[in-house]
Amino acid sequence: MSATGFGWLVLVFPIAGMLVCALGYRKLPGHSAGWIGSLAILGSFAASIGMLFDLLDHPEEERELVDAAFTYFETAGVNVDLSILVDPLSVFMCLVVSGVSFLIHVYSVAYMDGDEGFARYFAYLNFFVFSMLLLILAANFVVLLVGWAFVGAASYLLISFWYRRTTATRAGIKAFVINVIGDIGLVIGAFLLFDATGALDYEGVFAEVNNAFSTNDGTLVAACLMILVGAFAKSAQLPLHTWLPDAMEGPTPVSSLIHAATMVTAGVYLIARTHPLFELAPLAADISAVIGTATLVFAATVAVVATDLKRVIAYSTMSQIGYMILGVSVAAYGAGLFHLMTHAFFKALLFMGAGSVIAAMAGNQSLDRMGGFRKSMPFTFVTFTVGALALAGFPLFSGFFSKDEILAFTLHRGGGFVVLAVVGYLAAGLTAFYAFRMVFRVFFRPPVSEARELEHGHLAHADPQNPATGEPEDTGVGFPGPEHHIAERSWPMKAAMGPLALLALVGGFVAVPGLTDTLEHFLEPTFAESRFAESVPSHGAEYAGLGVGALVAIGGIALAFFVYMSRRALRLELRERFTTVHTFLFRKWYFDEIYNATVVRPMTAFGVFGRNVIEADFVQNTIVGGTVGIVRAGSSMARAIQSGYLRGYAALLLVGMTGLGLYFLITAAG
């Protein structure tokens, strides 16, 4: 089968899985919905591998294959097909997405055990993977937008999965609204491009873009900025980032899939895909780089003080995506995408580990209450630490190679980018710090009661409650199920976390600079015509970068050890001394408060106004009531004719006759 044939298969499997789980949700026995879902994604992964091999069969110049299923619409000047593009970039993304998704599905089979919405969950999850794959494989802006919107919808469905929790539904709405803002940006950007180039498919647009625009042309910059709005909304960058921490209300595997490996990387993918545009509008690319850097620093600072385990990991996602955005904005596409891949591995792993720890804590997510799980949960401890080491960029782990490659490229660009690179290194230090803050607080130090119970083989139980607000819940439909599974006791969880840990460990060796440039080489055909293709930092510079990165990572880990293990009291002292700073960071730089005051409150007020005044008074009373009143009045006037009064009828007859006669007289005379 050809590569594009495999491409269609990649899309068909998740849809089939979704339909089976969705339509048969009542009938599927036991865990079969979970296995069906997982098998569907495994099929996708297999098809992706097929795509890969077939693509490699083609010579390098021909590694861009487009296939159209049918014509969406064809009008004057606009031809849009439902077509997919199989090239190294999309194959790479498909492999990462489907591979990691498969492992997360397997993990979810154990995690969501006992939940009333088990089949619904897998239907949603398959739908999500389908949308993401559609987004990746799209060959034109229309299909991209379809996938983009579906991904937003799927993320809403999954974040508010436990829909009877008010915090969850609110978080889902928040995510969806911000995603829609991104959608609008993307649509406007696509429209601007269409307006100038007359094409909607990537090939057409990218071919025309050099003719249609000059460098830094106003319209092109505007279009790129609009695309950036879309990318930032999806990837949770400043200022459209507020939905990501709240999105932790969803089940942990959802966080692991959507907010680590796939959806948030869609923005990075988008910028990489539309790189000809950004290269022709360096202003937009520079803005993107600056925002990426700002986000990575912001998120790192907030992660240092956050107390909810999942939120720390969420902020670290935001930060790492900032690195990726920085990478693709400085035209280090290979590096950026490499980091995407390694991040998918270790972040998904971290979330899975967090899920296991939270299960051991019987649903409690607060770091303040955790400690000392090292002895009772060895498997979780090892995998979590591997993930944290990768995140921190400890030498030889995967994150080490990918993150530092981005920073090396950034430095190489010179000029203002040096500042960004320095900031990036500082934030890397912070990253290592907070990563190990988590490790030390959760696994080291004296064990808490739940850990001690677990050491005796007894998994803690607690009354179900909302982890954020503490209000009690039940375990019926729309709430989390009664079961808690930890990795040590559940083979699907182990089966998922193990390979990811391995990949987090060795994944970096795919692209060691100077030794194995496989990834870079593989992605070359997509980025061949980039004007930065030849501008690569020298091996020496790269090794120097790696060295600096290693130092920074080890320094961060050491600092964390110092604060959290040796001088525990120091932490509280620091907090008291720097209360304002601490509050500022704890409140996430007051972004939520600002948005609440400037956007949410006015909008809500307008909505209330709309309901009370516009809807009730104006529409209901005046327009509708008025119309009704007029009709009533008219009909009661008409009804008066039917009085049953004989003489009235006779009078009417006579008058009518007279009138008719008059009419005839007049027409005859005239």
Place this chain on the structure above:
Amino acid sequence: MFFLAGAGALGGAIGVVTLRNPFYSVLSLVAHLIFLAVLFLLLQAEFLAAAQVVVYAGAVMVLYVFVVAYVGGSDEPLRPEGGALRVLGPLFAFVLVVELCIALLGSSLGLIDSPGADVPAGFGTPAEIGSLLLRRFLVPFEAASYLLLVAAVGAVVLARRRRGLEEQEVGA
């Protein structure tokens, strides 16, 4: 001759409308009918004049007299007659008269200002009517007799007493 008969007819008509007692109205109509028969004679419709007197004034009005005697009809009704229509009725009618006159007198029909066309000698005689009825107007003739049958049946149906149906007391 015309004016005499015309005045009589008109007087009878006005009498019908204005007289309070329905009995007097019936008598007034009878007078009106007879004067109308005279007018028919003036128009050389002899058979019709005879039919008018015999059938209309004779049979139909007698029926009316019976019913008026039976039903009565009060002399003075409880409320003043008519309300607004007491004035408006004649007003509308007056408007209609004016209009019709305008139509008639302003019309361009030929012969309207003359006594009429020359008619053959047998015009309006029973023989002539009879031959017309049985030749040209056979279908209307038959239809009219059918109509009479239906009316008779209807009258019988209306007049019969229904068994089992109590006569209702009507509130004042």
Place this chain on the structure above:
Amino acid sequence: MDVSWFLVLSAFIFCVGAAGVLSRRNPLVVLLCLELMLNGSNLALVAFSRMHGDGGGQIFALIVMVIAACEVTVGLGIIVAIFRRRLPVDVDELSTLRG
């Protein structure tokens, strides 16, 4: 006499009858006025028949008389039935066919 005089007279009779229909309350008298109107039109018919020398007008008038007779029969039957039911024999009161 000119035909037009007859026609004017018939118009007057018709309108007098119309006025009567509108202004009287006793249904018997209303029917009588209805007869008046019919007679008025009869007169017009016969006048036109004389004008054209066509016997059809007289036949028409004869048929109208037949119809008047039928209508009187049925109408009086209704009035008698109303009277027998002890309902007020008054056109204004008989308004249950209102809409």
